[in-house]
Amino acid sequence: MIPEVGLGTWKYAGGEAPLRRGIELGAFLIDTAEMYRNEDRVGQAINGLRDQVFLATKVLGSNLRRDQVLRAAETSLRLLNVDQIDLYQIHWSNPSVPIKETMGAMAELVDNGSVKHVGVSNFSKRELQEAQEAMPNVPIVSNQVLYHLKRRDIERELLPYCQENGVTVMAYTPLADSSLTANSRLRRDGRLETLEQVATETGKTMAQVALNWCTSHPNVMVIPKSNSVDRTVENCGASGWRLSSEQIAALDNVYSP
Numbered sequence: 001m002i003p004e005v006g007l008g009t010w011k012y013a014g015g016e017a018p019l020r021r022g023i024e025l026g027a028f029l030i031d032t033a034e035m036y037r038n039e040d041r042v043g044q045a046i047n048g049l050r051d052q053v054f055l056a057t058k059v060l061g062s063n064l065r066r067d068q069v070l071r072a073a074e075t076s077l078r079l080l081n082v083d084q085i086d087l088y089q090i091h092w093s094n095p096s097v098p099i100k101e102t103m104g105a106m107a108e109l110v111d112n113g114s115v116k117h118v119g120v121s122n123f124s125k126r127e128l129q130e131a132q133e134a135m136p137n138v139p140i141v142s143n144q145v146l147y148h149l150k151r152r153d154i155e156r157e158l159l160p161y162c163q164e165n166g167v168t169v170m171a172y173t174p175l176a177d178s179s180l181t182a183n184s185r186l187r188r189d190g191r192l193e194t195l196e197q198v199a200t201e202t203g204k205t206m207a208q209v210a211l212n213w214c215t216s217h218p219n220v221m222v223i224p225k226s227n228s229v230d231r232t233v234e235n236c237g238a239s240g241w242r243l244s245s246e247q248i249a250a251l252d253n254v255y256s257p
């Protein structure tokens with residue numbers, strides 16, 4: 001089981017406190033990547049809490065040859081200072097490496113216990129299908145993709161496919177890098193007013209409404225990033241309640257795909 005709100009760490013510079021507070025509040029999935037160059041800091045932040053945390057990291061799309069994948073996983077384990085990665089994701093696809101080779105390496109990591117679950121990121125429906133076919137004995141449990149009120153491209157094809165096939169969609173940049181809640185163009189065209197109105201109705205903040213809108217879709221979880229304890233607490237408060245179908249419809253209407 002994973003929480004519907006986790007903790008992103010791209011450009012994270014908050015030290016230990018926001019991550020530890022988030023874990024305390026139930027956002028126990030932490031997402032990092034070899035690209036973020038912060039796996040060592042994430043490892044330090046969860047010191048003493050390993051058994052309470054679901055650790056997700058990623059191998060670079062430019063490191064997808066078998067030996068590169070195995071080496072990258074070894075480095076991530078060392079930097080994170082753990083014995084096992086809970087979710088190892090392919091950061092993006094790479095057509096210059098046969099998918100069979102990459103998925104074979106991922107399966108090896110599962111077999112030798114370095115990795116518990118395999119996921120992908122930025123994969124289209126077709127890429128996801130091909131990756132799964134190339135690794136028939138290990139399920140691909142997640143696809144981490146861009147998803148927020150203003151970017152709803154996955155609703156056409158990828159999201160329905162993931163929902164039908166039990167693949168978790170990990171929505172990245174779910175606050176649109178904070179532009180959802182502070183953007184004058186959105187105010188001019190009325191979209192911000194709708195978000196504000198739903199926030200007032202629910203007694204939640206606009207960020208909480210935006211995150212809850214994502215998780216109102218089956219199989220979708222969010223991984224907002226914040227350097228601050230207060231905003232981490234706010235983001236965790238996006239979980240444990242539901243927007244009404246009328247509120248979702250109002251948001252869908254002004255943020256149409």
Ligand SMILES: NC(=O)c1ccc[n+]([C@@H]2O[C@H](COP(=O)([O-])OP(=O)(O)OC[C@H]3O[C@@H](n4cnc5c(N)ncnc54)[C@H](OP(=O)(O)O)[C@@H]3O)[C@@H](O)[C@H]2O)c1
Binds near residue numbers: 144172177224228
């Ligand atoms: N797989 C991929 O290719 C990929 C790509 C992009 C991101 N990701 C993952 O997804 C995570 C989240 O995406 P992201 O960091 O790009 O964007 P995001 O979470 O949508 O937005 C982060 C920005 O929003 C601000 N913020 C956080 N909470 C807020 C709140 N309650 N109200 C207003 N502003 C708030 C943050 O500022 P403060 O820090 O100052 O609070 C930061 O500037 C990343 O950290 C990373 O783990 C993955």
